[in-house]
Amino acid sequence: MRPEERDQDEYRKDRKARKAKERALKRKILMIISSIVIILAIIIVLILVVLLKGKIDAEKNQIDSEAVASLSMTYVGEKTETDSSNENITSVSSDSSTDNSTKDLGPVPSIDTSTLSSPDVYMIRVEDNAPVIDQNSTARIYPASMTKIMTVLVAIENIDDLSATYTFDGTEFNAAYAQGAATAGFEAGETVPLLDILYGIMLPSGADACYAVCNYVAGSEADFVTLMNQKAQEIGMTATNFANATGLQDENHYSTCQDMAKLLEYAVKNDTFKTIFSTHIYTTKATSVHSAGIALSSTTFINLPSSTLDNGTTIIGGKTGYTDEAGHCLASLAKDANGAEYILVTAGAAGDANATPHITDAVTVYSQLPSA
Template identity: 50%
Template sequence: MAGFLPNEQLTVEDLLYGSMLPSGAEASIGLAEYITGSEEEFVKLMNNKAQQLGMINTHFMNTTGLHHPEHYTTVQDIALLLQYALTNSEFRQIYTAERYSIKQTNRHPEGMTFTNRMFQHMTSGELSAGEILGGKTGYTEEAGLCLASLATVNGQEYILVTVGAKGDPRTEQYNITDAFSVYRQLSSGNI
């Protein structure tokens, strides 16, 4: 949850940051309802876009990523989606943001600040020959700790999608340490 409250008046930009940085399910559902009137209708658009992008092993059932037996994807398909999404400059700005503050709203007179969950668990995004630029974490009991990340290594951009890391949101974030390990191997030329 991002922390939005019922009947809160927000901008679409607030909802986008609330969905991406703290993984706010209520923000994702709110965006879907604003765009199409319901989460179910928005999921139809998601599945259509997945097919257009060639994500042949993906089927969405919700906007939140929460477990459902008919909601599935692969690391390859998520990498395709991320590669496509990063061509949109607004998405890229949100995806690589470490933090975002919303102004006061009718339900939060002091405003709110979100921090990207990935960056919260890192002391630095720096690598010996690059930097982790952005990422989206995820977790369900069934999928484990997951991460879709973007980094520059030796002047090249790389997308890395990892799933099934041990732990949970209260333990060490092995999804992030796994990404650092792979990116370090890339920078040393071991991959």
């Protein structure tokens, strides 16, 4: 082969090799680009999944909150909306810690009561039992569902093991329904821990739960009421007589704001009572009837925009009451910004069943307590 032909042949081979390398490089670049595109697509999909899940969770939480806000059935003994929803809602409580150490409490606060709807009002500072408001405090009132403070207290003091259970047989709900009373939502055949039943009394004001503890503790409501009146005398509630465990209207079922304050002052010294009393929302344990438990909401806190007021006062707990004869009632406990605790009992506020003048009165009074 001549030199010229040999050079041309080597040139063609070299060119062919360069083109092969270029094609290989292009394939590698395409593979890299394809891999990057696939990875980016996966990342985008994951981001979309996370965003979608967040939106679904947010919508679910909103539904849960709306379910809690609509708890309880309407009735003449305690007007409130109930839904025995099975949403798994976490128990929420106010700060119920008490500091009774010796401290300078200062003068008794001066409270303007001129705008209150409640004609009967009594308020004390717990640490020194000093009266803050005394407005018709010894006038006879119908306590309505404030009665359930005593019902829960007597149950706690007469039950050795609150983890023990009670099985509802249906008579409890039937009795409550026949009287137009609110229920916690427990059903026939349902076996429930006694502690959960106490929450069913205090938070949604369930008459079915009241009848259950009456049966468990004393065998009947009548015998349980005997224990309630014995405890009232022990505490010094000399102007009080209980005729039932629910607070439904009865001419022989009466008290005074001063006596109800004595009761609450005594009751909150019991840690179990105070925990129940200060709870906003509670979910009962799962049962064969309610697999997710029952969401129970406090008739006090459900009507409060916030339990902490602008002056730093915290409303720790409360028990509402209402009948046509009693008007709107509330027995509550609060702590001011300096740590002093107060008990306030109001009764007789006018308004239809769905009004909340008793809640408004409590906010009006507590908002005037000293700030830090």
